[in-house]
Amino acid sequence: MKKLLHLATLLVAVALFAAACGTGAAPSPTASPVATVPPSAAPSPTPEATPNASPEPSPTIVPLFSKEGTLTIWVDGGRVKIMQALGEQFTAKYGVPVVVQELGFGDVRDQLKIAGPANEGPDIIIGAHDWLGELVSNGLLAPLNLGAKAKSFDPVGLKALSYDGKLYGLPYLTEAIALYYNKDLVPNPPKTWKELKAIAQKLQDDKKVEQGYVLQQADPYHSYPIFSGFGGYIFGRDASGSYDATDLGLDSPGGIAAAKEIESMIKSGLLRADVNYEVMMTLFKEGKSAMFMTGPWALNDVRAAKVNYGVAKIPKMTEAARPFVGVQGFMVSAFGKNQLLAETFLTEYIATDETMQALYDAVPNAPAWLPLRAKVTDKDIAVFAQSAADGDPMPAIPQMSSVWEAWSKAITLIYQQQQPAEQAIKDAAETIRQQIAASQ
Amino acid sequence: MPPRRSGSRLRLPSSPNGGAAPGAAPPFLLRLGLTIAALCAIDALALALAFSLAADGLLVPAALLLVVTTAVNWIFVSARAYPVRWLAPGLLLTLLLVVYPLVYTVYLSFTNYSDGHLLTKEQVVAQMERQRFAAESAADYAWRVYRSPDGSFTLWLTDAVGKSFLASGEMGLQAIAADDPRLGPVDPEDGLPRTIGESAKLSRLEAVRHLSELQHLSITAGDDTIRITSLDSAARERQKYTYDPIRDLLTDNETGTAYRPVEGTFTAADGATLSPGFAAVVGPRNFGRAFTDPQIRGPFLGVFAWTFAFAGLSVLLVFTVGLGLALVLNERRLPLRGIFRSLIIVPYAIPGFISALVWVGLLNPFYGPINLGLESLFGFSPPWFSDGTLAKVAILLVNTWLGYPYMLLVSLGALQSIPDELYEAAKIDGASKRQQFRFITLPLLLVSVAPLLIGAFAFNFNNFAVIDLVTEGGPPTPGTATPAGQTDILISYTYRLAFAGGRGSDYAFSAAVSILIFFIIAAITAFNFRFTRSLERVSENV
Numbered sequence: 001m002k003k004l005l006h007l008a009t010l011l012v013a014v015a016l017f018a019a020a021c022g023t024g025a026a027p028s029p030t031a032s033p034v035a036t037v038p039p040s041a042a043p044s045p046t047p048e049a050t051p052n053a054s055p056e057p058s059p060t061i062v063p064l065f066s067k068e069g070t071l072t073i074w075v076d077g078g079r080v081k082i083m084q085a086l087g088e089q090f091t092a093k094y095g096v097p098v099v100v101q102e103l104g105f106g107d108v109r110d111q112l113k114i115a116g117p118a119n120e121g122p123d124i125i126i127g128a129h130d131w132l133g134e135l136v137s138n139g140l141l142a143p144l145n146l147g148a149k150a151k152s153f154d155p156v157g158l159k160a161l162s163y164d165g166k167l168y169g170l171p172y173l174t175e176a177i178a179l180y181y182n183k184d185l186v187p188n189p190p191k192t193w194k195e196l197k198a199i200a201q202k203l204q205d206d207k208k209v210e211q212g213y214v215l216q217q218a219d220p221y222h223s224y225p226i227f228s229g230f231g232g233y234i235f236g237r238d239a240s241g242s243y244d245a246t247d248l249g250l251d252s253p254g255g256i257a258a259a260k261e262i263e264s265m266i267k268s269g270l271l272r273a274d275v276n277y278e279v280m281m282t283l284f285k286e287g288k289s290a291m292f293m294t295g296p297w298a299l300n301d302v303r304a305a306k307v308n309y310g311v312a313k314i315p316k317m318t319e320a321a322r323p324f325v326g327v328q329g330f331m332v333s334a335f336g337k338n339q340l341l342a343e344t345f346l347t348e349y350i351a352t353d354e355t356m357q358a359l360y361d362a363v364p365n366a367p368a369w370l371p372l373r374a375k376v377t378d379k380d381i382a383v384f385a386q387s388a389a390d391g392d393p394m395p396a397i398p399q400m401s402s403v404w405e406a407w408s409k410a411i412t413l414i415y416q417q418q419q420p421a422e423q424a425i426k427d428a429a430e431t432i433r434q435q436i437a438a439s440q
Numbered sequence: 441m442p443p444r445r446s447g448s449r450l451r452l453p454s455s456p457n458g459g460a461a462p463g464a465a466p467p468f469l470l471r472l473g474l475t476i477a478a479l480c481a482i483d484a485l486a487l488a489l490a491f492s493l494a495a496d497g498l499l500v501p502a503a504l505l506l507v508v509t510t511a512v513n514w515i516f517v518s519a520r521a522y523p524v525r526w527l528a529p530g531l532l533l534t535l536l537l538v539v540y541p542l543v544y545t546v547y548l549s550f551t552n553y554s555d556g557h558l559l560t561k562e563q564v565v566a567q568m569e570r571q572r573f574a575a576e577s578a579a580d581y582a583w584r585v586y587r588s589p590d591g592s593f594t595l596w597l598t599d600a601v602g603k604s605f606l607a608s609g610e611m612g613l614q615a616i617a618a619d620d621p622r623l624g625p626v627d628p629e630d631g632l633p634r635t636i637g638e639s640a641k642l643s644r645l646e647a648v649r650h651l652s653e654l655q656h657l658s659i660t661a662g663d664d665t666i667r668i669t670s671l672d673s674a675a676r677e678r679q680k681y682t683y684d685p686i687r688d689l690l691t692d693n694e695t696g697t698a699y700r701p702v703e704g705t706f707t708a709a710d711g712a713t714l715s716p717g718f719a720a721v722v723g724p725r726n727f728g729r730a731f732t733d734p735q736i737r738g739p740f741l742g743v744f745a746w747t748f749a750f751a752g753l754s755v756l757l758v759f760t761v762g763l764g765l766a767l768v769l770n771e772r773r774l775p776l777r778g779i780f781r782s783l784i785i786v787p788y789a790i791p792g793f794i795s796a797l798v799w800v801g802l803l804n805p806f807y808g809p810i811n812l813g814l815e816s817l818f819g820f821s822p823p824w825f826s827d828g829t830l831a832k833v834a835i836l837l838v839n840t841w842l843g844y845p846y847m848l849l850v851s852l853g854a855l856q857s858i859p860d861e862l863y864e865a866a867k868i869d870g871a872s873k874r875q876q877f878r879f880i881t882l883p884l885l886l887v888s889v890a891p892l893l894i895g896a897f898a899f900n901f902n903n904f905a906v907i908d909l910v911t912e913g914g915p916p917t918p919g920t921a922t923p924a925g926q927t928d929i930l931i932s933y934t935y936r937l938a939f940a941g942g943r944g945s946d947y948a949f950s951a952a953v954s955i956l957i958f959f960i961i962a963a964i965t966a967f968n969f970r971f972t973r974s975l976e977r978v979s980e981n982v
Binding site for chain 2: 095096116117134136137138139140145147272273279334337339340341343344347348398405406409415416419424430431435438
């Protein structure tokens with residue numbers, strides 16, 4: 001009897017252990033799909049960056065590494081299904097097995113940085129162009145040659161995915177923010193910034209909304225159109241069009257004008273502190289705000305909310321407002337064991353009309369594949385594509401990481417009215433210059 | 441080894457049917473057999489692991505593994521080491537999970553392991569040596585591949601002017617004569633022979649399947665090598681960098697420049713550097729930086745003071761609230777005690793992360809219920825996260841909520857262990873309730889609770905999670921160039937310096953700062969232990 005009991009205990013223990021192993025090995029659900037998060041960029045309070053910064057237990061699974069003869073691809077949750085389907089088709093056609101590993105969008109980059117020094121890595125990742133500085137300077141990506149296929153890609157995308165004159169990615173989509181507006185409250189989208197402010201003020205005065213226009217607080221990414229619209233810039237460009245880290249334009253007259261504009265909107269109640277991405281979305285979806293700016297990742301959310309919405313280009317300020325453009329693409333790991341095969345997978349299989357169409361159908365976005373872009377009929381996506389075409393590629397140079405932090409701090413200080421706008425932005429620029437000088 | 445003697449030694453003290461029972465010998469033999477079997481299994485596993493480690497070039501870990509395995513064997517075989525047996529698993533885990541990370545952190549703090557220096561020198565050299573450049577003899581070819589039955593490959597190369605070559609690892613590059621006897625019948629589709637000798641042509645599709653092997657194909661042609669660069673092209677190029685391990689020099693074969701490793705970067709005489717760099721030992725520079733960099737030193741005192749205040753106040757608040765509730769719940773006159781006890785413990789059952797995030801929502805000045813309530817009642821909506829002082833209050837509030845149930849549990853247990861006679865005696869002596877609490881409850885309670893208070897203090901001293909979840913260190917400090925916010929404690933400040941201060945990921949520097957924090961905490965703990973010892977004296981007197 002006693003023995004039986006022992007045996008039973010042992011069996012339970014083994015079962016539990018097996019169960020624990022089982023759940024440990026299964027790909028755990030990771031951060032929100034890319035479709036709902038803004039580009040990787042900002043280490044600032046964007047919805048994507050917040051879960052990253054917090055010490056939440058991110059998936060502790062050990063990602064699958066590349067093995068010779070098997071293509072291993074790391075993608076975020078939003079694209080796992082489509083990549084698995086594409087992988088199966090590739091296997092059927094070429095007889096090469098494809099393994100798709102799901103990771104959170106930012107985890108793809110972080111895990112690559114951990115795997116590389118151990119001589120491991122996937123073959124292919126899907127990443128954002130502004131990771132390039134970090135990944136290439138650490139020797140984690142292999143240069144890519146698209147051959148004759150290159151001319152079918154948006155040149156902005158190719159340029160964004162190049163670093164030090166070499167191409168490191170196959171561009172797949174470009175994204176930039178635009179203005180969402182509630183057609184019931186704002187029949188015609190504002191053409192100028194003055195107009196936008198007047199509409200917002202009127203709606204607030206008439207108590208039709210809580211906040212006529214909302215902008216995510218302290219977030220450089222969503223605030224950049226105001227900076228560029230008032231003539232500010234982040235880094236100047238050298239003769240070849242690359243960003244020049246020695247020419248910081250945050251505290252240029254235009255940058256200061258933009259900071260003062262934000263300050264005056266705070267003072268007149270047109271902008272509010274303590275708004276984050278969730279508040280911004282909730283207010284709009286409940287009809288409590290009439291306008292806000294964000295990217296195509298919010299489309300599904302807004303559509304589901306049954307708001308009579310429209311998407312328009314960002315209104316003109318003293319000059320045309322240019323949003324940051326993010327480019328996502330397929331990149332080849334320097335530690336993959338099948339680099340030639342990986343490159344062939346991209347040029348022969350991904351860079352085709354059918355695959356690009358399938359990728360678009362899975363996650364609608366402004367495609368970087370020109371033959372497909374010509375065919376996009378979704379008018380919202382068309383606006384976002386136009387916005388991206390007129391935007392500035394987010395700087396990918398490593399010095400940009402200094403900028404995000406200090407810039408975000410300056411905007412927070414302005415929002416919270418802890419410091420005059422001009423002083424805050426000048427302090428930030430000074431900090432960034434010191435850090436760039438120190439790191440050289 | 442005389443089996444009987446060691447048998448008596450090996451017997452478990454608690455073994456119910458020890459030597460007295462008639463069946464004493466078989467369990468002993470069985471046990472010995474099991475021990476040996478288990479040891480054999482462990483040894484086999486360790487040996488296999490050591491071999492695979494050594495094969496990967498990790499000699500030090502392999503040697504360490506063998507040493508540890510030998511020690512385990514000795515512990516389980518030697519009779520003298522019998523008592524150690526029960527400690528061994530704990531010691532092993534300590535080595536693995538405490539000592540090893542500690543040693544590694546110290547090592548890291550003396551390197552430049554950070555963005556741009558993540559790889560090892562060998563990895564960087566290997567990457568450099570893979571780079572090619574186009575020499576004057578360079579050429580691009582279109583290629584088709586022929587595979588022999590034994591799996592070797594021959595390439596059919598066609599250059600830009602339409603001249604064809606055969607190339608393989610063994611024969612190198614050869615021009616093709618039209619009447620070469622090896623060439624098989626011509627395939628009308630592409631005008632190439634179907635076979636070359638024994639080798640059969642692979643279609644483009646079949647070639648894809650063999651790309652992982654073909655990428656290793658490197659055909660020597662003069663000073664150059666021919667390699668497949670894509671599914672349609674092969675290139676004749678020259679190796680760009682050659683590394684000389686004896687002189688420790690990396691030479692650029694194109695320009696002749698020599699690069700010497702300087703602190704983890706290959707640097708030429710004129711200061712030009714190659715990217716990526718590698719991790720290298722750079723000395724105590726990281727520690728120096730922690731003391732001299734004005735961005736770091738400037739806010740240090742403020743952060744330090746707030747860390748103490750945060751940890752101290754947290755413990756005080758948590759203990760006060762916990763003990764207060766425990767006293768109430770311990771009161772026999774309280775009706776429905778069981779229900780209250782269960783209810784009050786509920787916050788303990790909810791994961792701290794969720795509670796903290798819920799609190800952030802509750803305190804939101806825009807839509808948080810607390811602020812909406814305050815506004816409608818008093819017309820006042822505190823900007824919890826924009827004002828430094830209020831943010832500190834909010835953090836303490838949330839932390840008290842998260843921490844009091846634990847103190848409540850502990851205090852309840854400790855209160856019940858205080859004998860009732862003491863209170864009776866006190867009552868007879870005419871002590872008031874307050875005096876009873878002051879002179880009986882508190883001192884006796886502290887004897888068992890004080891070590892936990894110290895633990896709570898040390899825990900809160902490094903309570904990164906609450907800070908990062910509630911305020912992310914904010915609000916920012918105006919007028920400074922530091923990333924430190926007004927609610928940052930040392931550990932979250934370290935995190936911001938290392939990973940968010942615009943420096944990319946600086947593991948080496950954060951290792952140095954965490955070592956400095958370790959010294960601070962060690963000092964505090966030492967002081968605290970002294971303090972506890974004095975409390976123990978209290979208990980001896982009671």
